Amino acid sequence: MRALALLLCPALLLAQAGQTQMKPFRVSPTVTLSHDLGISTLKLEYARPAVKGRKVWGELVPYGQVWRAGANAATVLTFSDPVRIGGKEVPAGSYALFALPGAETWTLILNKEAKQWGAYFHKPEADLVRWTVKPRAIPHQEWLAYTVDPDGEKGWHVELRWEKVAVPFDVEVDVRGIYWKHLEDTLAKAKDTEWTPWFQAADYCFKENIHPQESLAWIEKSLKAGESFWNQECMARILHRAGRTREGIPHLERAAVLAKGKAPKEYVENVEKDIAAWKAGLKP
Numbered sequence: 001m002r003a004l005a006l007l008l009c010p011a012l013l014l015a016q017a018g019q020t021q022m023k024p025f026r027v028s029p030t031v032t033l034s035h036d037l038g039i040s041t042l043k044l045e046y047a048r049p050a051v052k053g054r055k056v057w058g059e060l061v062p063y064g065q066v067w068r069a070g071a072n073a074a075t076v077l078t079f080s081d082p083v084r085i086g087g088k089e090v091p092a093g094s095y096a097l098f099a100l101p102g103a104e105t106w107t108l109i110l111n112k113e114a115k116q117w118g119a120y121f122h123k124p125e126a127d128l129v130r131w132t133v134k135p136r137a138i139p140h141q142e143w144l145a146y147t148v149d150p151d152g153e154k155g156w157h158v159e160l161r162w163e164k165v166a167v168p169f170d171v172e173v174d175v176r177g178i179y180w181k182h183l184e185d186t187l188a189k190a191k192d193t194e195w196t197p198w199f200q201a202a203d204y205c206f207k208e209n210i211h212p213q214e215s216l217a218w219i220e221k222s223l224k225a226g227e228s229f230w231n232q233e234c235m236a237r238i239l240h241r242a243g244r245t246r247e248g249i250p251h252l253e254r255a256a257v258l259a260k261g262k263a264p265k266e267y268v269e270n271v272e273k274d275i276a277a278w279k280a281g282l283k284p
Helices: 002-008 011-017 175-189 196-208 212-225 229-241 245-259 265-280
Strands: 030-037 040-047 075-079 083-085 088-090 093-100 106-111 127-133 136-150 155-172
Touching: 030 136, 030 155, 040 136, 040 155, 088 127, 106 155, 127 155, 175 196, 196 212, 196 229, 212 229, 229 245, 245 265
Parallel strands: none
Antiparallel strands: 030 040, 040 075, 075 093, 083 088, 083 155, 093 106, 106 127, 136 155
16 A cells, blocks of 8 residues: 555655655646635645545445545645534634545545655554444536535535535634634734724624624723724714714714715715704704
């Protein structure tokens, strides 16, 4: 098996010998796929073999043998933040994705040695997690491909698709928790003279309709550091939501003044419409 691996990748031998070498010609094209969710990122790196009229499952890719889940080097999954896969916590980092195909069910494997050629040197002791998934039938897919779709805010739904089989699995990530930690870490480093981070924190809370007291305190801190049409508008809308529209109108008026010549005309027009509506809605 080791000899076979080296024959498949002679560049390994040449590199060890310090030889001048050409770039290897890859029949299976490589792909890097990146998908963000909140501020978290999932990245997939793999090579795409083609069916070419062959019977793939059970022959080209034998059942019950560890497979690289692609071609050439092992397929690599990278997570910018901790995730949960197969019921187990997975730290941020890069991992090789291997598979044990079966006629009815598959076992997927995340291995801690991300960079390796194929599955020829796969070490079971380096497996971080193994989990079982059920494949499903699909129309013919000539070139192996992975798809990544957001599953609401729970994480990503990933599928390996090749020949007439799709193999799905889910990657869970704490989108909101990770962002809140980022918010807290950012504010812990922010200076009192910087208006931007305090505005961003307040604006996030306002838009998500969470932590109204913290949001008000942060926008007050932002305005103390320096005014902009952004934080003036944010203050106005926070006060308006709190039922303090009369206090909010001067801030919205100030936002309209500061925005002229800096923001798009449509922004100023919308702010002025809100000013008129808020005033109209005030009780005598």
